[in-house]
Amino acid sequence: MQYYHISPQELGKDAKLPxxxxxxxxxxxxxxxTEMCAAIRENMAAGKRTVLICPVGPVGQYPIFVRLVNxxxxxxxxxxxxxxxxYLTDDGEWIxxxxxxxxxxxxNREVYGKIDPSLLMVxxxxxxxxxxxxxxxTALVEELGGVDIAFGGIGITGHLAFNEPQPELTxxxxxxxxxxVLEISPETRATNCVGDLGGALEDMPRLCVTxxxxxxxxxxxxxxxxxxxxxxxxxxxxxxxxxxxxxxATLAQRHPDAVLYVNANAAQTAY
Numbered sequence: 464m465q466y467y468h469i470s471p472q473e474l475g476k477d478a479k480l481p482x483x484x485x486x487x488x489x490x491x492x493x494x495x496x497t498e499m500c501a502a503i504r505e506n507m508a509a510g511k512r513t514v515l516i517c518p519v520g521p522v523g524q525y526p527i528f529v530r531l532v533n534x535x536x537x538x539x540x541x542x543x544x545x546x547x548x549x550y551l552t553d554d555g556e557w558i559x560x561x562x563x564x565x566x567x568x569x570x571n572r573e574v575y576g577k578i579d580p581s582l583l584m585v586x587x588x589x590x591x592x593x594x595x596x597x598x599x600x601t602a603l604v605e606e607l608g609g610v611d612i613a614f615g616g617i618g619i620t621g622h623l624a625f626n627e628p629q630p631e632l633t634x635x636x637x638x639x640x641x642x643x644v645l646e647i648s649p650e651t652r653a654t655n656c657v658g659d660l661g662g663a664l665e666d667m668p669r670l671c672v673t674x675x676x677x678x679x680x681x682x683x684x685x686x687x688x689x690x691x692x693x694x695x696x697x698x699x700x701x702x703x704x705x706x707x708x709x710x711x712a713t714l715a716q717r718h719p720d721a722v723l724y725v726n727a728n729a730a731q732t733a734y
Contacts, residue, residue, distance in 0.1 A: 469699055470732055475702075478702040480713075485724060488690045491724045491725075495521070496527035503542060514542075514545065514604070516547060516679060517544045517547065519548075521690070532579075536582065538582050539584045543584070544570075544588065546590065547625075548673040548674060549565070549594075551668060551671055591672075592642045592674050594644050613678075613679045614688075615685075615687055620648055620650050620651055622712075623679055626640065626679075627711075629708050638680050639676070642678060644670060645670070646670060647668065647670065684722075692729075694725075695728075695731050698725050702716070
């Protein structure tokens, strides 16, 4: 496709999903972290709660976020963090929190465990989608009055959270999919096992629970970030490709306040 050949200099021009080009990955992570803090401050000043959809991938924003929260004494007491997804066992249970793959384990160790307890929200406001009650996440978003910002990355298949492509659906049908349990695509399993398990594909989970496109696209803002070599193609298709359930990130083109942050590496021509 022609968009894969868009130069770094031209990337963002006439894009259907707004692109912000930055330098090193740290600049991308800084933007995400500061936007998290800004939303919390703004809502706190207005006496409102803050509801964020949070990924584990990317994760580089979290050390910055933790430092800012602790240094500025930024209270998270009125915040709700809704994590995007989690791996499941073949029996449909959350994988053990002690697993290096566990997103729950990561958040507890690297985020919640490093924030001053006096600033931290109660555990009930740190929510992961539940494979035994996936509808609870959809209902919770409605109860909380919606999501302020949905943060995330984009997978090799264009997936947001673990919403894998379903090309048999129209974009409208795909956009309405709620939180649910599903099978992880072979492409995603292969890509993730290289980065997380040293290529141990047979140990990569086959199932996951994911927040739905319905919840992501209903957020008042969407902020996506890409920075890897293979993101060179992914970001171009997301921003310039046809809106299709075959590449979920393209649905962000229809959102009124979505931004894609791209580092200098991912901005390079795909091939």
